[in-house]
Amino acid sequence: MSSLSQAEEARLKAQLQDAVVSCTERCLYQSAKWAAELLNSLPSADDSASVTDVDSPVPASSPPQTPNARPKDAAELRLEARETTKYLLAKTYFDCREFDRCAAVFLPSNLSKSFIYTQSSSPSAKSPQNGKSHIETPTKPAVTEESVQSLSQKALFLALYAKYIAGEKRMNEDSKMLLGPEDGGVTPNQELPGICATLEEWFTNLPQTGRQSQGWLEYLYGIVLAKSKNEKLAIEYLIQSVNLYEYNWGAWQELIGLLGTVEELNKVSSRLQQNIMTFIFHVTTSQELYQTSDQLHTSLSQILSVFPTSSFLKAQRALLHYHTKDFDEAESIFSEILISEPHRLDNLDNYSNILYVMNYRAKLAFLAQLASNTDKFRPETCCVIGNYFSLKSEHEKAVVYFRRALILDRTFLSAWTLMGHEFVEMKNTHAAIDSYRRAVDVNRKDYRAWYGLGQTYEVLEMHSYALFYHQRAAALRPYDPKLWMAVGQCFGKIGKVTSGIRAYKRALVAGSYYDAGVGSSFGSGDMLALGGGVLDPEVLYQIALLYERLHDMQECAAYMELVLAQEEGPDYDEGNSETGGGGVGVTATTSKARLWLARWEYMRGMFQKAMELANELCQDGVEVEDAKALVRDIRARIERDKHEGRS
Template sequence: MEEDDIVDGDFYLLAKSYFDCREYRRAAHVLRDQNGKKSVFLRSYALYLAGEKRKEEEMIELEGPLGKSDIVNGELVSLERELSTLRKNGTIDPFGLYLYGLVLKDKGSKSLALTVLVESVNSYPWNWSAWSELQSLCTTVDVLNSLKLNNHWMKDFFLASAYQELRKHSESLKQYEYLKGTFVFSNYIQAQIAKAQYNLREFEQVEAIFEELLRNDPYRVEDMDMYSNVLYAKECYSALSYLAHRVFITDKYRPESCCIIGNYYSLKGQHEKAVVYFRRALKLNRNYLSAWTLMGHEYVEMKNTPAAIEAYRHAVDINPCDYRAWYGLGQAYEMMSMPLYALYYFKKSVFLQPNDSRLWIAMAKCYETEQLHMTEEAMKCYKRAVNCNDREAIALHQLAKLNSELGRSEEAAYYYKKDLERMEAEDREGPNMVETLLYLAQYYRQQKRFEESEIYCTRLLDYTGPEKETAKSLLRGMRIEQAGGPSMDVEHFPP
């Protein structure tokens, strides 16, 4: 311990007591004449938090608890001046560097903030708060790769988390799998692996991980909102009900708990109640991104488009990289029959999440609207959706239909056949199956490939409706033609 810190001891302990009681200005006042590094940091940090507290109060007074505001922390200028001097004199410790980086970031000096925070984590790598602030400044992979960081296991945690925020989910998953080899029993790493797999839409694995987490830690609330999203997507009513009851009993005043309960009511179709809980989550944490996005989804379900747009805009203000909020904005403007605006937001979402087939399909449907009728652009989007493993099995069928409408019979037959193969593999039935079989039967009939046409006609005989009669007529015509008689014209869809 340094001599200054020993001299400051009694003052420091008193100030720390005030700090723990959230009396930040009293804590700073007690340390006004103390020069030890610990005392300087605590005084500066107390002033910073006092400024943040006053900023929050002013925002509530002027704009309401959920509103926007341009109010800034009034302590930033004096803190920057003092910490900059200490850094130049070489009398600042890693924690002081962390606070200096935080102040620079809040003031918008991002380049210098990056440099200062790198100095902090290289000097003392165990301060995760410094790593977190550094991560928030790494807005691109190039910025991340440019950092000159010392090798340390904390750097591995930082890279895994940064890759996740930069939507490099496969890289993030590899990094966490590597860390799991060292930290075998870490629930945190397990939860982060689940998060990476959730973003890769591997829901079965995610569900298994969260079930294991709850067995090991039955009172866990952290990250459970993500688990509720998986249960919602899979429509697991009973499991989501059980999870909502569990977090309500454990801690009902956590933003995660409110979101889980909101998801439960949303799945039940009680959208008004869901909005109540998402709003409650935002009162607990106004920057809770999931709540803004999920609330936007509820307003879309309630056909309250202006409220949905407002919620989604709050979400993208908090995190411009949230593709779900951009997608939601696209949906909202599509509902308002404003396809050009919708396209703009769909393009934003697909730029952030290029491997999600749902986004490409949404954009394709927008191109298909009567106002735009941009069929070629729609087809390009559907092709991208197919390449992204279209789980909803929409893109192949739409590509077949659009090619058919454009008179491209060969391309249409190709996509209809691909769609048929997929339906058979997934054991799906329905109108698409009948339409596909009928088109292929007629296409091969026109191509004089009677054996292949007969296969599809025969399968159509198992269905009821006009398609069955068309199949019978096709079979009769082909048999007459094969027997050497005149060909028969049969009503059919244009190939």
Template sequence: MATELPDIPKLHEALQLATLKCSERCVYQGAKWAAELLTSMAPLPATPTGELPPAYLHPLSTNKTEAALEAQEFSQYLLAKSYFDVKEYDRCSHVLEKCLSRKAVFLHLYSKYIAGEKRKDEASEMVLGPLDGAGTQNKEISYIMSVLQPKVDRKDGEKLSEDESFLAWLYGICLLKQKNETAARDALISSVIAYPYNWSAWQDLASTVDSLQDLNNILQRLPNNIMSNLFVLSTNQELYQTTEPIHSQLTDLLVIFPTSSWLKTQRALLYYHARDFEEADQIFDSLLAVDPYRLDYLDHYSNILYVME
């Protein structure tokens, strides 16, 4: 898959919007990834004083009915989000029970999912031993799936809307929890096709890839855009594909995102897999110099230092 060269100001705006969209839905890891990619681009020329970046509006749905619902439910949504941010997940979910916009439905179910995960973790902590808790389940999953299934499971193959992409992602997560990998992959593919800028969905899709053949099967169903390029790169890296074409794709992507720590880490990991520890060490070293508080992939770096000693 050749690297798609995007319109830079448009990509900039899309990543600002992605950060906001993820953040508004409390998908904080997705927001972080988008913001890191955004700030790794060369800055755009300054806008004339007083002109707002286009993303400065709350990213209201482009669908008119959805936008009207979102405006109508704005106060309830604000309350729910504020509960999520102080970790009152059940309360967040409860507030949105009767809301209709897809953004609100997502947060209603996502916070229920997080609440269920928390309870699951607490229940499995009660018993000792590394495997004792394995049977504990997130008890909210079946309710969440019963709401989502009619909304995102399109038998007719009709494309989902951008607003539905987050619902499909959550549906995919639930299917993964149920070990239904084939259906999960379908849901996750429909999610990233409908909205490619939620990196969390790509990561969950990557978790279903165990071989190059898996990857190739998925690729046939994906559009060629900057996000699918990044997905292909990181999945190849995870499959230990340390070939020249991968390195060269990485070089192309670094032209668009010259200071991206994430991309540089992919390079370091490629060297690491090829047992070129010196090169890998140098990259990790320089990343830490620029961003001393960075924790991502620190375990890999620590492995490299250990091996080199």
């Protein structure tokens, strides 16, 4: 992606301005905000104001006269002009959160008139038998084909989107207590079937009308299909939507949520028109799929050259560093974003996770205070405060705030996963499993929730279940050594030793992709991936133990020797200590390997070598008592051999 020419930049600016207006007209406020932020991150975003004099008859806010993305259909323009007053009324209802009233402006009401009339207002409704008013059963009039086809696409979208939001609102109101006995997490949106039927009818009749689709109704149909678990068809309509109108970020977000693998991303990308939005989509989806290659960083740098001050793109860069456990760089970028936009709450839950792992308690306290002062009732704010209480080991308070985040938004992924972590800390394994399961229901790409499920089932000693979930996590993060180590441990527990060895060796390969980090993804501080070519001694030790279970003592001894070799590192030179490879030094794991080797040499009759290893153990200060006992056994055996030799 090369830098834009002046004409291309002017065109991009006009398209983004149109996107802000178009999304706002359809009440897609999050997409409008995203487009407006991207527009203002263009280097020339403020140039037009300075060029136009305040005394000029041309308004300073008028967009440049550059060709737009696509000319509007003349038939659509006539329909929109005819509906102007009704549209303004419907939009004001939507903005006042009267969603059913908004939909009723363009679509038939669900209540029949006989349901409204009472005895006092309609004498004709009085029953001759007892004088009481007779209320007829309300009927739901079908949305006729003529009523839908006579509407502009903008009006139809607004009406159906209002019905969808009204259904979501009722669904949340009807949902049971969070993680309560009746909370199944599957409360349906009752408006989906009606919206789906209306849109199916509209798309079926579209070729006969001769009108051109604008992409907005495809976006809404994609949402409805995804909610109805028809994901394959949803992807098809979302691809159509972004190809027809590429600046609706909401459509891209829905598409990102439906892609679970890099293969699916590449398959979809081949069907998309190549433009700057496709480029941003590819980078964002790759980040969501935990891809962290140099090529991805280069692509992101190219986009940032077009939008140098975009907080959204900077946050994507920070998340890329977060996924590779480069917490210092990720924290630095989020800190810069916070300084430039102190009231921006997007991604603050991710920033608080980083501060939690780095144990930056003061910064996390400041972030919690800042977010609370900005908006107490945002899920991101609740997650930040929950992380702060978790860092203080006040896990009950942390759960309160994560639960509050989920009451505000039951699809907020971070809160489900983090609440699962807190329940693990509180030894409430069943609640932890429920939380993690809800997290993967929201987003199947959340490897932390899969890993959490595996860890929780390990606590319950259900190792076959744990293996399944650890494998799901490792498939999402194939270069995370901790996940492969968990897979290997589960294979060992269920008796599949050979598979366990393969998994541990995969952990060694994965570890070479990471430098020494601050800590693990869960803040435990374990360092599985070590820099400088040093292999993780714990992984090597576990491989050796599995070979011992296979009675392959030669391989076992070889891996035990490898464990000891990690103390000085691969490039250690006795003659020149300055060229040391930066090994791990003496650890509990290397001492256990040294003790095993000492016993192995003793069993083989190599008493001198066994004595050297045992004496080293006595000096290390680890496994000392076992080492001393072994030294006594070796000396006794040597003395006995000498005595037998004399006789």
